[in-house]
Amino acid sequence: MSSRLTGDETALWQAAARVLDANWTGTATAASPGLYPHQWSWDSAFVSMGLARHRPDRAEAELLCLFRGQWADGMLPHIVFNTSLARHAFFPGPELWRSDRQPAAPRGVHTSGLTQPPLHALAALRLHECAPDTDGSRAFLARLYPMLVAQHRYLARARDLASSGLIAICHPWESGLDNSPAWDRPLGALQLPPTAYAPGHVPRTLPTGEDYDRYVWLVTLMREAGYAPEYLRDAHPFAVEDPLVNATYLASAHALAEIAEILHEDPAPHREAADRVHHALLDRLWDRDTGCFRARDLRDDRLLPVVTAASFGPLLDPRLPAPIVRNLVDLLLSARFAGAAGYPVPTCDIQAPAFDRGGYWRGPTWISTNWLLWYGSLAHDLPVVADLLYGSTMRLVRQSGFREFFDPFDGTGRGGHDHSWSAALVLDLLG
Ligand code: 2M8
Numbered sequence: 001m002s003s004r005l006t007g008d009e010t011a012l013w014q015a016a017a018r019v020l021d022a023n024w025t026g027t028a029t030a031a032s033p034g035l036y037p038h039q040w041s042w043d044s045a046f047v048s049m050g051l052a053r054h055r056p057d058r059a060e061a062e063l064l065c066l067f068r069g070q071w072a073d074g075m076l077p078h079i080v081f082n083t084s085l086a087r088h089a090f091f092p093g094p095e096l097w098r099s100d101r102q103p104a105a106p107r108g109v110h111t112s113g114l115t116q117p118p119l120h121a122l123a124a125l126r127l128h129e130c131a132p133d134t135d136g137s138r139a140f141l142a143r144l145y146p147m148l149v150a151q152h153r154y155l156a157r158a159r160d161l162a163s164s165g166l167i168a169i170c171h172p173w174e175s176g177l178d179n180s181p182a183w184d185r186p187l188g189a190l191q192l193p194p195t196a197y198a199p200g201h202v203p204r205t206l207p208t209g210e211d212y213d214r215y216v217w218l219v220t221l222m223r224e225a226g227y228a229p230e231y232l233r234d235a236h237p238f239a240v241e242d243p244l245v246n247a248t249y250l251a252s253a254h255a256l257a258e259i260a261e262i263l264h265e266d267p268a269p270h271r272e273a274a275d276r277v278h279h280a281l282l283d284r285l286w287d288r289d290t291g292c293f294r295a296r297d298l299r300d301d302r303l304l305p306v307v308t309a310a311s312f313g314p315l316l317d318p319r320l321p322a323p324i325v326r327n328l329v330d331l332l333l334s335a336r337f338a339g340a341a342g343y344p345v346p347t348c349d350i351q352a353p354a355f356d357r358g359g360y361w362r363g364p365t366w367i368s369t370n371w372l373l374w375y376g377s378l379a380h381d382l383p384v385v386a387d388l389l390y391g392s393t394m395r396l397v398r399q400s401g402f403r404e405f406f407d408p409f410d411g412t413g414r415g416g417h418d419h420s421w422s423a424a425l426v427l428d429l430l431g
Pocket residue numbers: 031032036040041042043078173175176177178
């Protein structure tokens with residue numbers, strides 16, 4: 001803990017550390033007690049950055065434990081199941097994914113067959129930057145580096161479905177913003193067979209019903225095709241290039257280049273990869289007419305209409321041209337986002353018909369997206385935006401605790417309590 005914290009900040013720091021301690025399972029951190037008892041991929045990346053400030057040993061263990069679930073083709077799954085828990089601790093559990101039947105999946109550990117925003121190289125670099133023991137941390141980086149390289153190779157080889165330089169998500173869960181209104185159109189276009197339905201029970205309240213049927217059906221299609229890249233490219237009905245997912249990929253490619261330099265490896269391939277994403281983001285996802293980034297549906301090659309918090313993701317690109325940065329900042333501060341929300345940043349354009357202040361990823365403010373935009377705004381030297389995001393995030397957790405998400409107008413906490421990334425990212429913000 002930094003010695004320059006005020007008394008109030010010290011109390012917040014300690015409360016956040018207590019949440020991470022309580023959610024530590026012995027080998028990794030449960031995303032949320034009760035609600036998400038397993039290890040989620042991008043949650044773990046965020047969590048490791050918080051642990052780096054509190055328990056650096058656990059921060060490294062967190063990432064190594066996640067990478068135990070990495071498939072032989074480099075795919076880093078979005079859930080690594082904690083096998084010591086009851087089989088039905090979470091739906092959908094291992095029985096939906098059947099990773100045990102996939103030759104590329106690791107033995108002795110159950111995983112999902114999807115991936116999530118690839119933030120891990122960025123997290124690993126951040127761990128190194130605040131590590132008390134530089135030699136130990138370099139050894140950790142050397143251990144993780146080949147796994148990170150394999151993760152990025154998988155994305156470039158198997159997920160650049162349009163050969164555009166951008167990676168595609170093949171399921172809304174891969175975006176991290178599960179039921180974002182951005183996915184309404186491609187999900188609505190799916191032709192589900194009449195018998196498709198979600199097997200088993202759905203223990204959570206959001207999202208349910210038809211959307212959930214579609215989520216499960218998409219997983220079933222992927223599983224039946226053996227999660228094969230050729231199937232994803234040629235036949236899978238959901239394939240979208242998302243600005244936030246690609247911005248995390250770009251930021252992590254830059255981080256990989258820095259890690260390569262620390263390890264005296266060649267950084268050039270990672271820089272080239274970041275460069276490709278940089279150009280493709282501008283060529284394919286920047287909508288000049290409306291001055292914002294939008295996701296592109298690869299199945300009809302059109303940009304998706306709804307503007308969400310993901311549209312600001314490219315702030316994570318340090319080379320984003322200044323006029324585009326200005327456009328994004330204007331939109332972020334406008335009445336469509338921060339301008340009309342007491343507790344920004346809402347996950348969806350407030351003026352969009354789909355906006356829902358309590359609807360999970362359809363409107364509420366989340367600490368994870370706030371952190372990403374805060375981090376991006378620092379890189380562009382935007383202190384006003386960075387301070388706004390920092391202040392809003394701190395007010396949310398002071399007022400409502402480390403909740404999963406929050407009402408963007410009055411800051412009421414919603415969803416799970418003691419959500420790990422909410423606590424971890426507050427530790428990172430407090431420094
Ligand atoms: C939510 O996602 C999972 C799907 O994997 C779920 O609804 O079951 C999302 O908020 C996702 O971004 C997050 O990683 C996960 C665990 O916190 O929960």
